[in-house]
Amino acid sequence: MKHLLSxxxxxxxxxxxxxxxxxxxxxVADREVRKLPALRGKTVVNLFFEDSxxxxxxxxxAAKRLSADVINFSAKGSSVSKGESLKDTAQTLxxxxxxxxxxxxxxxxxxxxxxxSGWIDAPVINAGDGTHxxxxxxxxxxxxxxxxxxxxxxxxxxxxGVSVTIVGDILHSRVARxxxxxxxxxxxxxxxxxxxxxxxxxxxxxxxxxxxxLDLALAAHPDxxxxxxxxxxxxxxxxxxxxxxxxxxxxxxxxxxxxxxxDSMVMHPGPMNRGLEISAGAADSPRSTVLEQVANxxxxxxxxxxxxxxxxxxxx
Amino acid sequence: MTETILVRxxxxxxxxxxxxxxxxxxIAELGRAIFASADRLIDGAGLIALPGLVDLHTHLxxxxxxxxxxxxxxxxxxxxxxxxxVHAMANTSPVADTAGVVEQVMSLGDRHGxxxxxxxxxxxxxxxxxxxxEIGAMANSRARVRMFSDDxxxxxxxxxxxxxxxxxxxxxxVIAQHAQEPRLTEGAQMNEGTLSGELGLxxxxxxxxxxxxxxxxxxxxxxxxxxxxxxxSTAGSVEVVRxxxxxxxxxxxxxxxxxxxxxxxxxxxxxSRYKVNPPxxxxxxxxxxxxxxxxxxxxxVATDHAPHPVEAKDCEWAAAAFGMVGLESALSxxxxxxxxxxxxxxxxxxxxxxxxxxxxxxxxGYDRGxxxxxxxxxxxxxxxxxxxxxxxxxxxxxxxxPYLSTTLPGRVVTTVHRGHATVLDGELVDAETVAAxxxxxxxxxxxxx
Amino acid sequence: MPARTVLQQxxxxxxxxxxxxxxxxSNRGPDNLVILGIPTRGVVLASRIGALLAGISGTPVPxxxxxxxxxxxxxxxxxxRVPSPTQMPVGGIDGKTVVLVDDVLYSGxxxxxxxDALGGIGRPAIVRLxxxxxxxxxxxxxxxxxxxxNLPSAQNERINVHLEEIDGDEFVTIExxxx
Numbered sequence: 034m035k036h037l038l039s040x041x042x043x044x045x046x047x048x049x050x051x052x053x054x055x056x057x058x059x060x061v062a063d064r065e066v067r068k069l070p071a072l073r074g075k076t077v078v079n080l081f082f083e084d085s086x087x088x089x090x091x092x093x094x095a096a097k098r099l100s101a102d103v104i105n106f107s108a109k110g111s112s113v114s115k116g117e118s119l120k121d122t123a124q125t126l127x128x129x130x131x132x133x134x135x136x137x138x139x140x141x142x143x144x145x146x147x148x149x150s151g152w153i154d155a156p157v158i159n160a161g162d163g164t165h166x167x168x169x170x171x172x173x174x175x176x177x178x179x180x181x182x183x184x185x186x187x188x189x190x191x192x193x194g195v196s197v198t199i200v201g202d203i204l205h206s207r208v209a210r211x212x213x214x215x216x217x218x219x220x221x222x223x224x225x226x227x228x229x230x231x232x233x234x235x236x237x238x239x240x241x242x243x244x245x246x247l248d249l250a251l252a253a254h255p256d257x258x259x260x261x262x263x264x265x266x267x268x269x270x271x272x273x274x275x276x277x278x279x280x281x282x283x284x285x286x287x288x289x290x291x292x293x294x295x296d297s298m299v300m301h302p303g304p305m306n307r308g309l310e311i312s313a314g315a316a317d318s319p320r321s322t323v324l325e326q327v328a329n330x331x332x333x334x335x336x337x338x339x340x341x342x343x344x345x346x347x348x349x
Numbered sequence: 350m351t352e353t354i355l356v357r358x359x360x361x362x363x364x365x366x367x368x369x370x371x372x373x374x375x376i377a378e379l380g381r382a383i384f385a386s387a388d389r390l391i392d393g394a395g396l397i398a399l400p401g402l403v404d405l406h407t408h409l410x411x412x413x414x415x416x417x418x419x420x421x422x423x424x425x426x427x428x429x430x431x432x433x434x435v436h437a438m439a440n441t442s443p444v445a446d447t448a449g450v451v452e453q454v455m456s457l458g459d460r461h462g463x464x465x466x467x468x469x470x471x472x473x474x475x476x477x478x479x480x481x482x483e484i485g486a487m488a489n490s491r492a493r494v495r496m497f498s499d500d501x502x503x504x505x506x507x508x509x510x511x512x513x514x515x516x517x518x519x520x521x522x523v524i525a526q527h528a529q530e531p532r533l534t535e536g537a538q539m540n541e542g543t544l545s546g547e548l549g550l551x552x553x554x555x556x557x558x559x560x561x562x563x564x565x566x567x568x569x570x571x572x573x574x575x576x577x578x579x580x581x582s583t584a585g586s587v588e589v590v591r592x593x594x595x596x597x598x599x600x601x602x603x604x605x606x607x608x609x610x611x612x613x614x615x616x617x618x619x620x621s622r623y624k625v626n627p628p629x630x631x632x633x634x635x636x637x638x639x640x641x642x643x644x645x646x647x648x649x650v651a652t653d654h655a656p657h658p659v660e661a662k663d664c665e666w667a668a669a670a671f672g673m674v675g676l677e678s679a680l681s682x683x684x685x686x687x688x689x690x691x692x693x694x695x696x697x698x699x700x701x702x703x704x705x706x707x708x709x710x711x712x713x714g715y716d717r718g719x720x721x722x723x724x725x726x727x728x729x730x731x732x733x734x735x736x737x738x739x740x741x742x743x744x745x746x747x748x749x750x751p752y753l754s755t756t757l758p759g760r761v762v763t764t765v766h767r768g769h770a771t772v773l774d775g776e777l778v779d780a781e782t783v784a785a786x787x788x789x790x791x792x793x794x795x796x797x798x
Numbered sequence: 799m800p801a802r803t804v805l806q807q808x809x810x811x812x813x814x815x816x817x818x819x820x821x822x823x824s825n826r827g828p829d830n831l832v833i834l835g836i837p838t839r840g841v842v843l844a845s846r847i848g849a850l851l852a853g854i855s856g857t858p859v860p861x862x863x864x865x866x867x868x869x870x871x872x873x874x875x876x877x878x879r880v881p882s883p884t885q886m887p888v889g890g891i892d893g894k895t896v897v898l899v900d901d902v903l904y905s906g907x908x909x910x911x912x913x914d915a916l917g918g919i920g921r922p923a924i925v926r927l928x929x930x931x932x933x934x935x936x937x938x939x940x941x942x943x944x945x946x947x948n949l950p951s952a953q954n955e956r957i958n959v960h961l962e963e964i965d966g967d968e969f970v971t972i973e974x975x976x977x
Binding site: 118119120138139140141142143145146149150162163164165166204207210233234235236238239 | 552667668
Binding site: 034050053054056057060061064065066068069070071099188339340343344 | 865867868869873874876877878879880881883884914917918919920
């Protein structure tokens with residue numbers, strides 16, 4: 034695997050390999066020495082054009098647990114504003130000797146442009162690009178689901194027959210996109226629930242079912258309910274009248290939580306708007322996987338870094 | 350001091366084989382085996398002689414954006430593409446909204462001599478969409494502007510568009526609208542559809558183009574004015590124009606070569622060479638505009654040649670500028686998309702790429718095409734070759750072409766502008782020679798006064 | 799040249815039985831032993847040895863698997879390897895006598911990696927090495943404590959170990975490698 038730019042590009046076998054390697058990485062967290070020497074001497078650069086402390090420290094922890102050196106490059110702005118351009122930044126990193134670049138960028142496609150450009154030779158790992166994809170988030174979500182269902186017997190398994198309902202701003206969500214491709218590749222079924230304004234044109238051509246009614250969706254007893262964050266800027270752009278109406282119709286409140294089966298999962302990529310798309314009760318219930326998702330994120334990112342950086346795949 | 354040129358055995362658009370004798374800037378004689386002495390003899394065997402191509406939509410960028418293109422470099426790009434006239438859009442800096450700027454642009458074109466440059470005047474001052482520009486002054490200037498456009502931007506205010514349509518009637522002009530409802534396309538990056546949803550790129554819906562065209566044709570009908578629609582790109586737009594023409598509305602429309610050939614699928618690579626406004630659309634839209642061009646609903650082809658500096662495209666999609674260069678590749682792309690597919694023949698190409706654009710722009714000298722007594726502006730084109738299109742075929746400053754590394758048919762071998770050669774043996778004649786010939790022609794014209 | 803059979807099923811069984819007796823003799827009994835196999839076939843052998851030790855001594859002996867992929871010294875030089883699971887037995891390895899088990903001992907680099915892997919997990923009191931085949935050509939100062947068979951080999955020869963649980967049949971052969 035040279036780059037990880039999207040889950041769209043992952044075959045079922047590739048996806049399961051990543052999840053299985055993450056199982057091994059998760060075990061390292063339980064050891065006396067929580068470190069593996071596999072990436073000793075390699076330099077991983079976190080190139081974050083968008084603020085995201087959580088994802089960045091997750092990648093940083095992952096790299097360090099594999100004994101890699103980490104450089105954090107926080108670049109504000111793009112070539113449009115006064116900031117350094119993607120090209121200039123990439124060439125600087127190549128000169129520093131980055132062995133891998135983890136990039137988060139506000140523009141969809143920026144990691145792909147970086148990977149195809151020839152400005153830098155290193156593998157590129159997409160940590161979120163615009164509204165396009167966030168592949169490691171989807172991988173850690175799938176890992177979390179698999180572990181909750183199969184526990185220590187997870188290795189080698191896919192998500193055949195698992196039903197996942199994703200609720201919220203699908204239109205602007207890279208998490209929704211990455212999850213859709215990965216979950217369906219692994220055999221799960223995906224349903225979107227959102228107002229029509231927050232669904233992309235052409236969603237009928239995606240491998241998902243679409244509902245406007247959250248209560249109807251929950252009545253089908255999905256195994257997983259994944260709540261997406263409503264961003265502040267959407268409130269002022271006429272996608273829905275106000276937060277109150279949104280929360281009333283599409284929020285996972287305590288009443289809806291009570292309708293869920295005892296062993297179903299409530300997931301959220303974070304950060305959460307408690308009281309808006311998800312109630313505090315739902316966020317803190319035993320069904321909530323939010324904290325596991327954070328821990329699993331490190332294991333998944335360790336697996337991804339290992340698979341892209343070890344082997345001749347490091348430099349091609 | 351004007352050259353006499355004799356072309357042997359070229360093929361006209363209607364298929365007849367003929368010699369062409371050029372003397373004193375005009376076509377002196379046509380027919381087989383012309384007996385005459387000439388300063389320059391050109392072998393036209395296997396070449397199609399088309400009347401000089403007229404581009405109704407070019408961005409020459411000068412004044413103000415000379416790092417992207419100048420009147421000289423853009424003229425040279427046009428000549429190598431077989432053009433002898435271009436209409437230069439007004440989104441320069443300063444904007445072409447006064448007599449001074451349009452006269453300057455025209456003079457530069459005349460001085461360089463590669464093509465006739467017809468400046469297009471802005472509809473609104475500074476392209477701000479608030480107040481009409483000095484349309485009368487531009488119409489009465491030496492540049493005799495007849496076409497007005499805010500291209501790059503849409504005249505979206507309906508009242509302003511109404512007044513613009515009415516006011517240009519006063520001067521026998523036409524408004525050329527860049528149809529793009531701004532509120533529906535804020536931050537738009539590519540055609541809105543299933544692909545844009547998957548790629549996470551903000552969509553530019555077809556309705557934003559179609560709704561403006563629908564409004565404008567009805568306004569044109571109401572006030573009895575002419576309307577020209579720039580770079581029409583969707584199947585729905587073709588239908589609106591077809592409907593309008595059926596009702597007798599005085600509307601003309603253009604399509605770009607890239608909208609005749611390329612689809613939105615290319616955006617999946619996030620390569621910003623494919624980022625353009627209006628965006629590349631679906632297969633159905635490409636089919637519809639080809640059919641619209643064939644049946645006359647779309648009147649002409651116009652390149653919307655839009656050069657940009659390298660750094661404006663060497664970046665992530667959202668940060669990249671919109672636009673593609675198109676002058677050098679236009680005829681080849683037209684051949685590939687509509688001639689080789691049997692939808693148009695070469696006579697149709699002469700109509701849509703020379704005679705009709707000149708008529709819309711009210712440019713003299715192109716109504717009869719290659720005919721005795723007409724100004725000698727024509728191009729000799731070899732449709733039989735096939736080449737991989739590379740930056741070596743570009744002559745303007747911009748290299749933002751979507752055709753690089755693709756195979757395109759055809760090659761311009763010779764271009765003659767007002768009786769003097771601008772392209773010979775597939776290569777540009779040098780700037781000094783062309784400028785001198787242009788001066789000589791002007792002098793001869795002045796002498797004959 | 800065709801493959802030459804070096805060990806048949808019965809030979810393998812005898813070798814493992816002898817190794818098990820030697821382990822018990824050297825350890826003076828079964829106490830504090832942990833048998834860890836190195837994937838893939840080392841795990842199978844470790845499991846058999848564990849069963850043999852229990853049968854001979856009458857006491858269960860903890861067994862497990864130790865994956866060494868992350869500790870290899872050639873990670874950047876070969877195609878990416880997917881690790882196998884590491885399974886530590888209940889009771890861990892701290893203060894234990896760990897016997898590493900592998901099918902073929904060659905350059906010694908795998909065992910070096912195994913020692914590093916053990917170090918990341920805990921601190922055994924003693925580490926011993928049991929191998930079914932020792933084919934020589936050591937590149938590091940590593941020596942086995944218990945050997946099934948010494949099999950001097952040329953560098954261009956390949957040794958194939960087949961075990962019932964993984965390959966469906968059981969033998970050890972040596973042949974000239976063609977590739």
